[in-house]
Amino acid sequence: MLSADLTTTMHPQHLRGAVAHQKGTLHSTVPHSLFPPQDLLVHEKLLWNIKGYFEMSCRSMKFDNYGDLLTPYGANLINDFDSYCFTATVFQGKGLLIEFRRALSKACALVEEILRAEHPRTLACFLEVFIHFIQTGLPDITSFLCRLIQATSARVNKEGLWGQICQLLGKANSESSGQAMAQAWNLMTDTFDSELGASSRLAVSVRLDYIKRVYGATDYPEEEEVRLRRLLPFGAPELSTPRVMLNLAHNLSRQGLYNEAEEMALEVQLLLGQHGIYARRVVEKIECLKIISRSQFNLENSEAAEQTIRKAIQMIVDQWGMHHSWVPEFKNVLEGWLRGWGRVADADILLGEIEKLVGEDEIDKLDQSS
Numbered sequence: 001m002l003s004a005d006l007t008t009t010m011h012p013q014h015l016r017g018a019v020a021h022q023k024g025t026l027h028s029t030v031p032h033s034l035f036p037p038q039d040l041l042v043h044e045k046l047l048w049n050i051k052g053y054f055e056m057s058c059r060s061m062k063f064d065n066y067g068d069l070l071t072p073y074g075a076n077l078i079n080d081f082d083s084y085c086f087t088a089t090v091f092q093g094k095g096l097l098i099e100f101r102r103a104l105s106k107a108c109a110l111v112e113e114i115l116r117a118e119h120p121r122t123l124a125c126f127l128e129v130f131i132h133f134i135q136t137g138l139p140d141i142t143s144f145l146c147r148l149i150q151a152t153s154a155r156v157n158k159e160g161l162w163g164q165i166c167q168l169l170g171k172a173n174s175e176s177s178g179q180a181m182a183q184a185w186n187l188m189t190d191t192f193d194s195e196l197g198a199s200s201r202l203a204v205s206v207r208l209d210y211i212k213r214v215y216g217a218t219d220y221p222e223e224e225e226v227r228l229r230r231l232l233p234f235g236a237p238e239l240s241t242p243r244v245m246l247n248l249a250h251n252l253s254r255q256g257l258y259n260e261a262e263e264m265a266l267e268v269q270l271l272l273g274q275h276g277i278y279a280r281r282v283v284e285k286i287e288c289l290k291i292i293s294r295s296q297f298n299l300e301n302s303e304a305a306e307q308t309i310r311k312a313i314q315m316i317v318d319q320w321g322m323h324h325s326w327v328p329e330f331k332n333v334l335e336g337w338l339r340g341w342g343r344v345a346d347a348d349i350l351l352g353e354i355e356k357l358v359g360e361d362e363i364d365k366l367d368q369s370s
Helices: 012-018 037-059 075-093 097-108 111-117 122-135 139-155 160-169 177-196 201-215 221-231 241-254 258-274 282-298 302-320 326-340 344-358 362-369
Strands: none
Touching: 037 160, 037 177, 075 097, 075 111, 075 122, 075 326, 097 139, 097 344, 097 362, 111 122, 111 139, 122 139, 122 177, 122 201, 139 160, 139 177, 177 201, 201 221, 201 241, 221 241, 241 258, 241 282, 258 282, 282 302, 282 326, 302 326, 326 344
C-alpha cells in the first residue's frame, strides 16, 4: 500500500508498471562500470554525507550488556521491510506477479515510519534490498524505491545529513547505482568499525550483511568464506560469534557443502544454549533452523526439511504472532518445496494462507472500484 500523499508523483499505476515482469538475466554481482561524469558529484556528495552522518550517530549510540541498542525503535520496521522485499522476489521467481506487487506494496507502506525512526541500520537495510533487486534482475524496482524514499523524505521534512542522504539516493543513475551503493555500504561499515570498534556486535552485523550481499552472490564463494573466517574471534565466544558462524554456514551451503553447513548451524544451537550472553537470541535460533532445513532439503531429506522449517515457522508465531513478516517469507519457501515434491494440493493450501497474510493493496482496491 502506497501512501495517499504520494499519489501525485507516485500513483499506484506507476507501481503496477514498475513490477511488470522483466526479462533481464540474473546479475551475479553488482555492476562495476565507471561512473558517468554527471553522476560523480552526486556519488561524492552521498559518500561525504554518509561518513559524516554515521560518525555523529555512532558517537551517540548506547548499548546494553548484550550489545543491543538501548533505543532500538525502528528495528522491527526495517526487518519487516527487508522481509517483504525478499518475499516479493520469491513471488517474482515463481511468476506470481500479483503477489509480488502486494508484498512490495507492504514494504513501501513502511517507508515513512522507517525514515522517521532513523534506526542506525536503516541505510544498510535499504542498500541490501536495492542491491538484491539489482542482482535478481529487477533494477527498475531499485530505482522505484529510491524515488519513493526521496519523495517521502521531502514530504516528512527530514533535514540534516539523513535527509540529504535520502534525497541523493533518488538522484543516483540506475546504470551505475549498484556500484555506488556497494561503495556507500562499504564506507558505512568502515565508519562503524572505526567509531564503535571492529568487534562491536553492531559493526560486525553490518559488515556481515555487506559481505553476504556483495560477495555472497558472486561466483567466488570461497572469497566470501575467507572474509567471514577473518571475523571469527579467537578464544572465548564473543557477542558476535553466533552471527558470524551462521553467515559462514550460509556460505558453506552456497558452496554445496550441505553437511558442513548443517553441522555449523548445530554448533551455533549448542553455543546459544551454553552461554548466558546469548539468552535473548531468538533470531539466531530461528536462523539455525532455517539453515538446517535448507541443508536437509538440498540433501533430499524432504521429511526432515519440512519438519524443521515448520518448527521455525512455529517459533516465529510463538515469539511475534502469526502476522509477523517472517511467517509468509518462510511459508513461501515451504510452498515451493511442497510443489517441487509433487504435493500440489498441500502447496495450494499453503499459498492461500500466504496470500491471506500478505493481503491486498491499493491497486486491488482500485481495480475493485473501477
